[in-house]
Structures are given as C-alpha cells and as structure tokens.
Amino acid sequence: KQEVTQIPAALSVPEGENLVLNCSFTDSAIYNLQWFRQDPGKGLTSLLLIQSSQREQTSGRLNASLDKSSGRSTLYIAASQPGDSATYLCAVTDQAGTALIFGKGTTLSVSS
C-alpha cells in the first residue's frame, strides 16, 4: 500500500530565505507526482506536476525534483515571501491511475 510522508510537518522561516520541503513515498511504481498548495479553509492549487519520466519541473521561484528510485521528491522555494505561507501537499498517482495519494502536508510560515 502506497504511503506518502512529508517532513517536516511545520516550518517557520524569515522572509527571503530559500527552503526545501520533502516528500517520500514507499512504492516507486508511480505514474506522476504533484505538489499542491492549500490556504486555510480553501481548496488545493496545483503548483507543479512531474511525470514519472521527468526529473524536475520549474515554475517561477518553485522547483520540484523527483527521484523515483529512492522514493523522494523535494520542493524548493527560492527567496520566500510572506505570501508563500500555506500548507504544501505532495501527492502521487499509482500506475493504474486510481487515485491521488496525499501526504499530510508541510505547513509553512514565512515571517516578514
């Protein structure tokens, strides 16, 4: 059974700092991996989608990497801003495409 773990559960950084969020999964037979952002009481916003054949994806200040063999993904946020404060969730899909399996998320707080 696929399990997704995100460490740390919470992270506080000062504005301007570069940071890395971690995601690990137990079954490397994934089809793709997505990073989402969730603001309090809101839905999810897709940030980056990495297909299993890809190693990384970039969007603005965000860069996500994927290492299937080790079952790990990282989300790198450059020059963090207070507006980046949110919960970041990673999710993987199995090769059957049955469902997204989510981690519990990392809650990020960026102070000005």
Place this chain on the structure above:
Amino acid sequence: KAGVTQTPRYLIKTRGQQVTLSCSPISGHRSVSWYQQTPGQGLQFLFEYFSETQRNKGNFPGRFSGRQFSNSRSEMNVSTLELGDSALYLCASSILAGVNTGELFFGEGSRLTVL
C-alpha cells in the same frame, strides 16, 4: 475561465440526516473526483466519475455515493450522517479520465459539520 465550483460552501447537519454536495467542473472537463479531508486522516479519495460512470471508488462505506450528469456536473451524497463525517469535501476536475492523465484542478470545498 471559471474554475471548479462547489456548493454549498458550508453546511451543518445533525447525526442521522443526509446531505448532498454539488460540484461543477471546469468547462470541457469530463472527469470529476471527490476527496474527503480531515485533520486526522488528511486527504482521502472517495470516487471518480467520467462520462456519467463511476470509474474508481475509495475505501469508504456505502453511505457515501455519487453520480455525474450528462453536463459533467457531479453530486455526492452521504446518508445517515455520523460525527466522523465532519470534514472538508473537495472536488477536482480534469480533462481526461484517471488521475494519471494530467493535472487536477480543485474547488474550494464544502465544509460539512455534523452535530
């Protein structure tokens, strides 16, 4: 382009009642998935519909059901509500069937409180 729309946004029910939640996907999207989010269990997959057919179902009791209409709008129903059904219910849409075919777009969710 309008996003995924979920109604109602908030609702309060009592144990034993039933509830129906609605989801309108992005125009042109034919797949709708439903997820339950609770503080303890996180996000869990409920079911996916494509072209009015349920393609996949998560590990939830039969009290949880859904359907999809010809215009791709979807509804989910929870009968005989229990306290543990209190959660944020999220709907997601995508162009194609299956969560491995591309990006999912989520709505703002319907927050259900069961008293």
